[in-house]
Amino acid sequence: MRISIERWKTWVWVAPAVALLVVFVYYPIVENIRLSFFSWSAFSASPAFVGFDNYVTAANDPVFWHSLWNNGLYAIISLIFQVGLALVLAALLEEVVHQRLRGLLRTIYFIPATISITVAGILFSFIYNPQIGLLNRALSAVGLGSFAQDWLGNPGTAIYGVIAMSQWQSIGYTAVLFVVAMQRIPRELYEAAKVDGAGHVRTFFSITVPLLREMTTLVVILTLSGAFLVFNEVMVMTAGGPSNSSQVLNTWLYHNAFLADDMGYAAAIGTVIFVITFSISAAQILITRRRRVQW
Amino acid sequence: MKRTTRKSALFTAAAAAVLLAACSTPGTSGSAQSAGSQDLASPTAKSGTLSVITKFADPKYAPFFVDMARAYESANPGVKVDLQQVGDQPYKDKIRVLSASKSLPDVYFSWAGDFANKFIRGGLATDLTSVVGPTTEWGKTFSPAALKAFEYKGKNYGVPIDLDAKYLVYNKAAFEKAGLSGPPTSLEALLADCGKLKAAGYTPIAFGNKFGWPAIHYLTQLNTFNVPAATLAQDYDPATGAFTDPGYVKALEQFQSIVKECSNPSANGLSHEAAQASFLNGQAAMHYLELLEFPAMTSEGGATKEVADNWDFFRLPAPTDAAGDKNALTGAPDGFMVNQGSENAALAVDFLKFMTKMENAQKMMGQIGYPSAVQGSATEENSVPQQRAALEDMATASAYAIWLDTVTNADVANAFLAGAEGIANGSQTPQQVMQAVQKAAEKVKKQS
Numbered sequence: 001m002r003i004s005i006e007r008w009k010t011w012v013w014v015a016p017a018v019a020l021l022v023v024f025v026y027y028p029i030v031e032n033i034r035l036s037f038f039s040w041s042a043f044s045a046s047p048a049f050v051g052f053d054n055y056v057t058a059a060n061d062p063v064f065w066h067s068l069w070n071n072g073l074y075a076i077i078s079l080i081f082q083v084g085l086a087l088v089l090a091a092l093l094e095e096v097v098h099q100r101l102r103g104l105l106r107t108i109y110f111i112p113a114t115i116s117i118t119v120a121g122i123l124f125s126f127i128y129n130p131q132i133g134l135l136n137r138a139l140s141a142v143g144l145g146s147f148a149q150d151w152l153g154n155p156g157t158a159i160y161g162v163i164a165m166s167q168w169q170s171i172g173y174t175a176v177l178f179v180v181a182m183q184r185i186p187r188e189l190y191e192a193a194k195v196d197g198a199g200h201v202r203t204f205f206s207i208t209v210p211l212l213r214e215m216t217t218l219v220v221i222l223t224l225s226g227a228f229l230v231f232n233e234v235m236v237m238t239a240g241g242p243s244n245s246s247q248v249l250n251t252w253l254y255h256n257a258f259l260a261d262d263m264g265y266a267a268a269i270g271t272v273i274f275v276i277t278f279s280i281s282a283a284q285i286l287i288t289r290r291r292r293v294q295w
Numbered sequence: 296m297k298r299t300t301r302k303s304a305l306f307t308a309a310a311a312a313v314l315l316a317a318c319s320t321p322g323t324s325g326s327a328q329s330a331g332s333q334d335l336a337s338p339t340a341k342s343g344t345l346s347v348i349t350k351f352a353d354p355k356y357a358p359f360f361v362d363m364a365r366a367y368e369s370a371n372p373g374v375k376v377d378l379q380q381v382g383d384q385p386y387k388d389k390i391r392v393l394s395a396s397k398s399l400p401d402v403y404f405s406w407a408g409d410f411a412n413k414f415i416r417g418g419l420a421t422d423l424t425s426v427v428g429p430t431t432e433w434g435k436t437f438s439p440a441a442l443k444a445f446e447y448k449g450k451n452y453g454v455p456i457d458l459d460a461k462y463l464v465y466n467k468a469a470f471e472k473a474g475l476s477g478p479p480t481s482l483e484a485l486l487a488d489c490g491k492l493k494a495a496g497y498t499p500i501a502f503g504n505k506f507g508w509p510a511i512h513y514l515t516q517l518n519t520f521n522v523p524a525a526t527l528a529q530d531y532d533p534a535t536g537a538f539t540d541p542g543y544v545k546a547l548e549q550f551q552s553i554v555k556e557c558s559n560p561s562a563n564g565l566s567h568e569a570a571q572a573s574f575l576n577g578q579a580a581m582h583y584l585e586l587l588e589f590p591a592m593t594s595e596g597g598a599t600k601e602v603a604d605n606w607d608f609f610r611l612p613a614p615t616d617a618a619g620d621k622n623a624l625t626g627a628p629d630g631f632m633v634n635q636g637s638e639n640a641a642l643a644v645d646f647l648k649f650m651t652k653m654e655n656a657q658k659m660m661g662q663i664g665y666p667s668a669v670q671g672s673a674t675e676e677n678s679v680p681q682q683r684a685a686l687e688d689m690a691t692a693s694a695y696a697i698w699l700d701t702v703t704n705a706d707v708a709n710a711f712l713a714g715a716e717g718i719a720n721g722s723q724t725p726q727q728v729m730q731a732v733q734k735a736a737e738k739v740k741k742q743s
Contacts, residue, residue, distance in 0.1 A: 039742075042395035043417030129569065130561035153505070153564025155722050239506055242563040242716035243723065258388030260705045261413070263395070 029274060036267035043261065054268035064269065067247040070159050074166070074248065075227035081167040082174045082223045083216065089171065090178035091204050106179065109172035117169070121236030124165040128152045128237075152238050155245035162237050162246060166230070174219050181215035182208065217288045224284075225277045249273050335426050337648075338641045342373030345642050346400035348393070349378070349631075350386035356663045363650050370649070374642065384506070394419060401637040402646065407444035407627040408702035409533065411453055414632060420452040421633040426644050427451050433648060440695055441628040441668040453630035454647045455668035457659070460586045460626025460689050461512050462608040468601060469497050469580035478609035482520075482549060485612055489557035492580045501579035502558035502719075503570030510562075510715035511699045511708075513553065513583065513611070516625040517546035519696040520617040527619065533704040536736035538729060542618050547725035549614060551718050557581075562719050577602050583611065586626070586685050590664030593679065608681060610688070624692035627701070628668050710735040 036054050040047035058064045089109070093102060112120065127134045128151040136148035151161040185208065193203045209216075231250035234240060240247040240255060247255070249269055257266035347364065351357050357380050364376040379400065381389050386404065393399050399419055405411045414420045427434045428451050429442055437455055445453030465478060473495035479485040489499035504510045518527065521542035530536045554562065559570070559579070567584075571591065574582035575598040590596050594603045613621040633643045649655065656667035661677030666686055673683050700708040710732045717723030 042391035043413045043419070128564065130564045131559070131569075131573075150561030150564035150720070153561050154720060155717075241505075241507055241713070242720060243713045254388070255709075258391050260709060261391070262706075 032267050032270050032274070036264060036271050038267075039262075039264040041261035041263050042258075047264070050264065054265045057265055058268055058272065063244045063247055063252060064249075066244065067249045067252045070246065070248045071228050071230070073159065074163055074230055075224050077163050078167065078170070078223045078227045079220065082170050083219055086171050086174040086219070087178055087209070087212070087216070088204075089175040090182055091208055093175070093179055094182050095200060095203075106176060110176050111172065112169045113173035115169065117232040118236050120165060120169050121162075121233050124161070124168075125152065125237055128161055153242055155243055158238050158242060158246040159234075159248075162233050165237065166233050170223075170226075174223070177219060178212060178215060181212050185211050213288070217284060221281055221284050224280045228273060228277050228280070335421070335423065335641050335644045337645050340373070341371040341642060341645065343639050343642055344375045344377055345402065345639050345646055346377045347379065347402040347646070348390070348400045349380050349404045350383050351404075352380040352382045356665070359659050359663045359665075362658075362662075363655065366655075367646055367649050376646070397636070399634045399636070401634050401639045401643045402631050403634065405445075405453055405630055405632050406698070406701040407453070407630065408697040409531070409704055410701040411445055411630070411632065412447055415447045415452050419632075419635055421635045421637070421640055422450050422452060423454065423633065423644065424451045426648075427454055433651075436651070436653070436670065437668045438670050438690070440692075441630075444628050444695060444697065445630050445632075453632045454651065455628035455630040456651065457587065457629050457665040458626070458668050458686070458689060459629065459666075460624050460685065460692075460695075461516065461583060461611070462586060462685060463500075463581050463583050463611055464574070464589075464592060464606055464608045465581045466497075466574070466577060466579075466602055467605045467607060469495070469577070473497070473580070478607075479612055481612050482614040486552055486556045498559045498573060498579040499557040500553070500559075500581045500583065501570040501574045502554070502562045502583070503565035503567045504562040504716065504719050505564065505566040507712040507716050508698075508700055509567050509570075509583070510550070510719055511712055512625060513550050514546060514711060514715055515696050515699040515702075516611050517549050518543060518619075518699065519623045519625065520613045520619050520621060521546045521549070522619045524620050524623075524694070530736070531703040533707075533739045536703065536707060536740060538707075538732050538736050543729050543732070544725045545614075547714070547718060547728055550715065551725065554719050558719075563716055572597070575599065575602055586682070586689075587665055589679065589682050589685070592681070606681070608685060620693055622691075622693040623696045624689060624694075625696045625698070626689065626692075627695055627697040630668075704735075704739045706735040706739050707732060 035047070037049060037051060038047035039050045039053065093105060093109075097105060115123075130136060130148075130150040130153065133151075135151065136145075139145055139148045149157065151157050189207050189211075190203060193207055198206065229250060230248055231254070234246055234248050234251045235254070238246045240251040244252075250273065253266045253269040253273070256262045256269065347360075349360050351360055360378060360380065364378040368374055368376055377400075390399075390403060393403075394414070394417070405414060411420070425431070427437075427442070429435070429439060434442060434451070438458065441455035441458060442451060445451060445455060463478075469492065470477070473488070473491045475488055475491060479488050492499040502509065522530075522540050523542070526540050526542075530538050530540070559565070559573070562570075570579070571582055571584065571588070573579045575591065575596075577599055584591075589608075592598050592603060592606055594600060596603075598606075610624060631647055633640055633647075637643060651667070651669055653669060653672060656669035656672035657674060657677055659665050659667050660673055660682075664678075664682070666673055666678075666682060673686050675683075696702075699711055702708075711728070714723060714728030714731055717728060718725065
C-alpha cells in the first residue's frame with residue numbers, strides 16, 4: 001500500500017511535464033501519421049482516405065529520393081567536419097595552442113554559431129553571388145578564376161554551397177563542446193603518455209578520442225538529426241532550387257504542404273523524417289548504453 | 296525509476312496520444328455558415344472588429360494600407376480594423392495555414408487566376424456580384440478587364456485593388472550608342488538587337504531568376520504568343536489540362552534563345568532585385584519588370600540620374616509567326632476577397648468600398664506607386680508619364696495573360712517553374728520540361 005502511495009506521489013510531480021510532452025510532442029506525431037493516410041489540402045472540404053497512396057507517391061517521386069540523397073550528403077559531410085574536424089580542432093586548441101591565445105581563438109570559432117541561421121544564409125548568398133560575390137572574386141584574385149561559377153544557381157553545386165555554409169556555422173559549436181569534454185580528462189593520463197614517449201598524434205588517438213566517447217555520441221546524434229531536420233539554411237539560400245536540385249526532405253515537405261496544396265503527401269514525408277531521426281537516435285543510445293566512461 | 300515504471304510511463308503517454316488523435320475530427324468540414332446569400336448592403340450602424348490580411352508587409356507599400364485602416368477607424372468610431380501584413384513570398388503559406396485551420400480573416404488578399412479559384416471552390420469566398428458586379432455602381436468604377444479577372448463561372452468574387460503588367464524597360468542612351476533607332480517590334484528583332492547591345496558593351500537584358508518566378512513571367516507571355524487562346528484556357532483549367540500543343544515547346548525554345556542571346560550569365564544565382572540594380576546603374580540596357588516597379592526607375596528609387604531621365608518601356612514583342620494572341624499582355628490585377636464564413640461581410644464590403652473610392656485610389660498611386668484598378672485614378676500629380684502611358688497601353692491589350700504561377704494548378708505551375716530554371720542554366724531541354732508538365736497535368740486531372 002505504502003509503495004503505491006509513493007508511486008502516485010511521483011506521478012503527480014511528473015504529470016505536468018508528461019502532459020506537455022503528450023500535447024506538444026506525442027500527439028502531433030501520432031496525428032501526423034494518421035493524416036498521412038488521407039488526401040487533403042487547405043482548401044478541401046473534407047479529407048479523403050487514401051490508404052498508403054501518399055507513400056506510394058513518395059516512392060515514385062524522383063524529387064523525394066533526391067531530397068533523401070541530399071539529406072544523406074548533408075549527414076556525411078557534417079559528420080566529417082562537425083565531428084571529425086571539430087575533434088581535431090578541439091585537440092589543437094587544448095594541446096598545441098598557447099594558453100593566452102586559447103580563449104580568443106575559442107571565441108572566434110564559436111561566434112558563427114551565435115549568428116541566426118537566416119542571417120548567415122543571406123550573408124553566404126552574397127558571398128556566392130556570381131557577379132559581385134567574394135568567393136568568385138577571391139578565386140580570380142589567386143588565379144583560380146576558372147573555378148568561379150554560379151554556386152547557388154547551378155544544380156550541381158547548389159546543395160554543396162548550402163552544406164558549406166552549415167559547416168562554417170557549426171564547427172565552432174561542436175569544437176567547443178569537445179573542448180569542454182576534453183578538460184575533464186585527468187592530466188595524469190597525458191603526463192603518463194608523455195613519459196612513455198607518445199607523440200601528439202598517438203596521444204590523440206589513444207587517450208583523447210576514447211575518453212571523449214560520450215561527448216562524441218552526443219555530437220554525432222546532434223549532427224545526424226540536424227542533417228535530417230535541416231530547413232532554414234536551404235530555404236533561405238535556394239528555396240530548394242534550382243530545378244529542385246537542392247531540396248531536402250523538410251523543404252520538399254513545406255513545398256508540398258503550402259505551395260502544391262497536397263498536405264497528405266507532406267504528412268507522409270513528415271512521417272518518413274520522423275522514422276529516420278527516431279531510428280538514428282534509438283540506435284545510437286542502444287549502442288552506447290553499455291560503454292559509459294568511468295573514471 | 297525501475298524498469299517497469301519506465302515502461303508503464305511510456306505506455307501511458309503513447310496511449311494518451313493515440314486517444315487524443317482518435318477523438319479529434321479529421322479536419323472540420325467547410326464553412327459553418329450556409330452558402331446562402333448574405334446581406335452585403337452597407338450597414339447603417341457600423342461596429343465590430345474587422346480582420347484584414349494583406350501581402351504588403353514591405354515597408355515601401357505597407358504605409359498605405361495602415362493609413363486606410365486608421366482612416367476607416369476614425370471615420371467609423373465603432374469599428375476596429377485588425378490589420379495583418381505579411382510579405383509577398385510568405386503570404387502563400389500563411390494564407391493556406393489560415394484556410395486549413397478555418398481562421399481566415401474577414402478580408403484577405405488574393406492573386407487572380409486559379410489561386411483565387413481555389414478559395415472559391417473551397418467555399419471560402421463570398422459572392423460579391425450583387426455589390427461589385429459589372430452592372431453595379433461600384434463595379435462600373437473599375438476597369439472591366441480587372442473585374443473579369445476575379446470572375447468565376449459568371450459570378451464576381453474579388454475586388455481588384457491594383458493593376459499590374461509586365462514590360463521591358465530600356466535605357467534610351469544605351470540604345471542610341473548601339474545604333475538602335477527604337478524598341479524592336481518582333482521577337483526576332485529583339486534577339487538581333489541584343490547582339491548589337493552586347494557589341495556596344497552592355498548587358499542586353501538584366502535577368503535575375505532566383506526563386507524562379509521571373510522566368511515564369513517570360514513564359515507566361517511566350518505561351519500566350521505561341522498557343523491559341525482556346526487551347527491555353529483549356530490547358531490552364533485543372534480538370535482538362537493536357538499541354539500537348541507544340542506551341543509550348545516553341546515558347547520554351549524562344550525563352551532559351553532570350554537567355555542565350557540577351558541575358559547575363561548565371562541568372563539563377565541572381566535575385567530579380569540584384570539584376571534590377573545593374574539596370575538602374577546603367578550596366579544593362581533592358582530589364583523585364585512589372586508596372587508596379589516603375590517607381591524604382593526614379594532617383595529616389597535607386598536609379599542613376601542618366602537612367603532616371605532617359606528610360607522608356609515596350610511590350611515583349613511577339614514572334615512574327617505567333618499562333619496565339621499577339622495582343623495579349625502579361626499582367627493581372629491583385630485583389631481582395633471576403634471570407635464566406637465572415638459575420639462582418641457587410642462591414643468588409645464597406646471597408647473595401649472605402650479603400651477603392653477615387654480619392655483613396657489616387658492616394659495609393661501617389662503614395663506607393665501602385666496603379667489602382669479604378670479607372671481614371673492616375674493623374675499628373677501622382678504618377679510619372681511612363682506610368683500613365685503604360686496604363687493607356689494596358690487598356691488596349693486584347694486580354695490579360697495571368698501569371699503562369701497563379702493562373703493554373705500549383706503542381707503544373709511548379710513543373711513549369713523547375714523547368715524554366717533548368718532552361719535558364721542549360722541543364723534541361725524544352726522537350727524534357729514539357730514532359731514533366733504533362734505528367735503533372737495528368738496527376739492533377741486525376742485528382743480533380
